[in-house]
Amino acid sequence: MTLVLENVELSFDGFCVLNKINLTVETGEFVCLLGPSGCGKTSTLRVCAGLETPKTGRVIVDGHVMTDGHFVLPPEKRKIGFLFQDFALFPHLNVFDNVAFGLKGMAKAKIKERVEEVLKQVQMEKYAPALPHMLSGGQQQRVALARALAPKPDIILLDEPFSGLDSGLRAEIRDETLHVLKTSNVAAVMVTHDPEEAMFMADRIVLMKAGNIVQDGTPVDLYSKPVDHFAASFFGEVNILKGVIKDNKAQTVLGAVDTVGFSDGEKVDVLVRPQNIKLRRLSNDQKERANSHIEAARYLGRESLLHIRLEDPSGETTHIHARIDGQMLPREEEIFTAEMDVESALVFRAS
Amino acid sequence: MFAYPAKLKKLKTINGWTLFTLISALIIASPVLVVLSHVFMPSGDVWAHLADTVLSRYIYNSIVLLLGVGLGTLVVGTGCAWLVTMCDFPGRKIFEWALLLPLAVPAYVIAYTYTGLLDYAGPVQETLRLVFGWTSARDYWFPEIRSLWGATTMFTLVLYPYVYMLSRAAFLEQSICVLEVSRTLGRTPFQAFKDVAFPLARPAIAAGSALALMETLNDFGTVHFFAVDTFTTGIYRTWFGLGEPTAAAQLGACLLIFIVSLIALERYSRGQAAYHHTTVRYRALRKLQLSKPKQIISFVSCFLPVLLGFILPAGILLNWALATTEWWLNWQFWGFAFNSFILSFVAALLAVILAVLMAYGTRLHPSFWTKLGVRAASIGYAVPGSVLAVGIMLPFAWTDNFIDSWAREYLGISTGLILSGTIVAVVFAYVVRFLSVSFNAIEAGLGKVTKNMDCAARTLGHGPAETLRKVHLPLIRASMFSASILVFVDVMKELPATMIMRPFNFTTLAVRTFELASDEQLAEASSAALAIVIVGIIPVIMISRTIAKSRPGHES
Structure with missing residues (x-):
């Protein structure tokens, strides 16, 4: 059961929301659409479900065309489950009837059997007669999940399903949801703006920006091999060092980084994450070799955050952040030299 | 090659719901359009x-x-x-x-009442004459209520x-x-x-x-x-x-x-x-x-x-009603009351059904045209009943004449009046005039049902009509009820359109009040008037309860 989006374009009132999106989700795969708000990730999800109809492009589920710009299959005929951000439980129906809502044309006994089965799966079997407003946020989320899974969809779409929950509960529900979905063996597409959540849940992450897919790959790929500044900075803070190519190396104030595919004299940005900055304490007689000055040091518990001013020989300064082991909080007047982990540094053309 | 499921629908620029909404809006707005179109018509030296x-x-x-x-x-x-x-x-x-x-x-009811109280033969002037010994209207000055x-x-x-x-x-x-x-x-x-x-x-x-x-x-x-x-x-x-x-x-x-x-x-x-x-x-x-x-x-x-x-x-x-029991303790009076009830009931039912379908149609496919249509259909509330009557009677009479002459020519029979001068025309007038009352209430009710409810029902295999039936209607029941009450009472009080358009010999409480009052039988008109006032209290209670509930800074 694969879900394929081919060159999907969507616009509202002439404003382009999705720009030729191509995406494939395989059976049992868990894909996260990640991006800042307004990047088109929720619109992509709604296109898959049939809640929005793209102007051009095709949506294909298991070899069946759902829409191709001329014809469209309405959402009620698609058998795709959808979990909403606000859960959207029907307030006038109890938990049982909410879950049974999608089970049409089945015998009463069969419906009862199936509803009890999914409620048990999400550990809500005791709440069948309760009305939605009597449930806590976490319980509502579980019921919504059960309701989406009840008709046994081949694909389930999740639109920021945990953002309505407070942080303690979120981790727990997230964990449970992942297990429920993995045991159901459905293809799942989840929208989130939280990179940590995406890495926790996803087999694959699709990073989006302004209606385009920036990068599509495994969490490791996105974190360690981002394709550009945006992708790199989305997964955490990065320091940007200015550099110039010389002998296939990017020369920066913190040393040289090996590069491929740049020509001599080209200006580049070298991106280093704060945890990949290392400090070496210098003795007083090595003072001349010091390139950095600590402007502030803050103890954050597990680690410490240092604000560092770098000075290159020409006198130009750069402000960077470093995260180091929390035990070692340097005094502000101490003299250090900063170094970067060259292996993890990323080189991009200067923006 | 990919397979195309059999249930694919053609992407149309206009769909059933939008079409229904637009046609309804056009029909509802037609009396106003008819009236406005007469601006440029020659009318001789009138x-x-x-x-x-x-x-x-x-x-x-x-x-x-x-x-x-x-x-x-x-x-x-x-x-x-x-x-x-x-x-x-x-x-x-x-x-x-x-x-x-x-x-x-209603304004006409209070007018009759004060006339009965303050005119020459009324208790106020009579008392004054008795106290001061005046004998005729020339002896003193009293403000003329009429x-x-x-x-x-x-x-x-x-x-x-x-x-x-x-x-x-x-x-x-x-x-x-x-x-x-x-x-x-x-x-x-x-x-x-x-x-x-x-x-x-x-x-x-x-x-x-x-x-x-x-x-x-x-x-x-x-x-x-x-x-x-x-x-x-x-x-x-x-x-x-x-x-x-x-x-x-x-x-x-x-x-x-x-x-x-x-x-x-x-x-x-x-x-x-x-x-x-x-x-x-x-x-x-x-x-x-x-x-x-x-x-x-x-x-x-x-x-x-x-x-x-x-x-x-x-x-x-x-007081008057108690003094004139013979005017309402009879079958004729209750016949008028029944007429009022039936008209109000049918109009309220139609206005609410139409409002639900139009509001839901607009919700499904909000576009410039549906919004314009809904606006146009809501203007009826601003149109005086008499103007509305003109706008309805002219095309209805034209249609009746057309059908009649056609039937005479080809079928050899006279169909007479089918639309004008019938209940159909009166009810249509009410729906045109009070649709916006029900529409506003229904729209407010629908606004409280989040869009994700629709989406949830759709992804769970329910079409638009089924979603309306199983999700929206149960959720907006209270709005539908208050909308129908508001229209019911408004129709009950309505006078000008009813007066002009009612079928011959068809009398409602409002018309009865008007007729008796016109004949200076003010006390006799009181029972019908009082009935209208009593029914009119219902929405007042509803409104005051709504206001009390929606007070910010107080318990909700």
Whole structure:
């Protein structure tokens, strides 16, 4: 059961929301659409479900065309489950009837059997007669999940399903949801703006920006091999060092980084994450070799955050952040030299 | 190659729901369009005749009436709203809802009642004559109730609640913070009202006044009874007296254009004064503590409108009804009541069904055209019943004649009148006039159902119609109920359209009241009038409960 989006374009009132999106989700795969708000990730999800109809492009589920710009299959005929951000439980129906809502044309006994089965799966079997407003946020989320899974969809779409929950509960529900979905063996597409959540849940992450897919790959790929500044900075803070190519190396104030595919004299940005900055304490007689000055040091518990001013020989300064082991909080007047982990540094053309 | 499922639908620019919404809107707006289309139609020298004789009087009376009612409702409505919202005095809690009661009394009913009370043969003048020994009308001066000022007073007494209701809601929304700031900047409580609270509430007050003025222009019973010639009576007379439907439609078009500009002006002024609350800190209003004399003045100021607008007329009606039991303890009276009930019931049912379908259609496919259609269909509320009657009767008569002549020619039979002069025409008029009442209530109800509810139902395998049935209808049941009550009562009170369009010999309570009153049988008319007032209290109760519930800063 694969879900394929081919060159999907969507616009509202002439404003382009999705720009030729191509995406494939395989059976049992868990894909996260990640991006800042307004990047088109929720619109992509709604296109898959049939809640929005793209102007051009095709949506294909298991070899069946759902829409191709001329014809469209309405959402009620698609058998795709959808979990909403606000859960959207029907307030006038109890938990049982909410879950049974999608089970049409089945015998009463069969419906009862199936509803009890999914409620048990999400550990809500005791709440069948309760009305939605009597449930806590976490319980509502579980019921919504059960309701989406009840008709046994081949694909389930999740639109920021945990953002309505407070942080303690979120981790727990997230964990449970992942297990429920993995045991159901459905293809799942989840929208989130939280990179940590995406890495926790996803087999694959699709990073989006302004209606385009920036990068599509495994969490490791996105974190360690981002394709550009945006992708790199989305997964955490990065320091940007200015550099110039010389002998296939990017020369920066913190040393040289090996590069491929740049020509001599080209200006580049070298991106280093704060945890990949290392400090070496210098003795007083090595003072001349010091390139950095600590402007502030803050103890954050597990680690410490240092604000560092770098000075290159020409006198130009750069402000960077470093995260180091929390035990070692340097005094502000101490003299250090900063170094970067060259292996993890990323080189991009200067923006 | 990919397979195409059999159930694929062609992507259409227009779908069933949109089409239904647009066609319904067109049908509902058609009477207005018919009236407006008559502007450019030649009507011979009727206009010259009208202009020479009565037109200036129509214009003068209508304008004086509007100015008087506008000023009267503004002073009484805003003043009372300010007193009960901002000040503390005995009886304030009761006045909060009691001030709405005159809304239950149609203007023509209060006009008949006060005429019965104050004219020459009435108890007031009789008592005066008895006390002072006067023997005839020449011996003393007494204000003539059947006059322009009398009509203005009658309208003010029953229409001020519109202004009261909306301005009070606006005052309640204001935070005490801005008022306290103005006090610390050296304003007295009254100056704070004048300089801060009143300007802030201006959009709401303007909306309330606009409603009151529209009701004034709609009225037929009062001005006809008082022989104050306005546009409304003019339309009636031009059509039925002079037999000039085209000229009547043109008079109607003039009135309509005037009303539309009034609404546009109100919208424009509201757009100019779209104040937003600058403070998010909301604190409940603390009431001003008044001195004893001021408390008495406040009490009297609030009591007078209730006394004159409801207690007195309702009391008189009750008194008369009890004295004329033979006029309502008979089958004929209950037949009229049944007619009223059936008309109101059918109209309310249709208006609610249509409103649900149109509101849901717009919700499914919101577009420029559906929104425009819904707007056009809502204009009926601003159209006076007599103008509406012209706009409906002209095309209906034309259709009837067309079908009749066709049937005669090809089938050899006469079909007679199918649409005009039947219940169909009357019910259609009600639906056109009161659709916006039900539409607003239904739309507000639907607005509370989140869009994700629709999406959830759709992804769980339910089509649009099934979603409406299984999700929306159960959720908006309360809105549908209150919408139908509002339309029911409005139809019950409606007079001009019913008068003009009803089938021969078909009488409702409102028509019965009008007929008996026209024959100077005021006491005999009381039972029908009282029945209308009693039914009219229902929405007043509903409105006051809604206001009490939606008060910010208080328990919700």
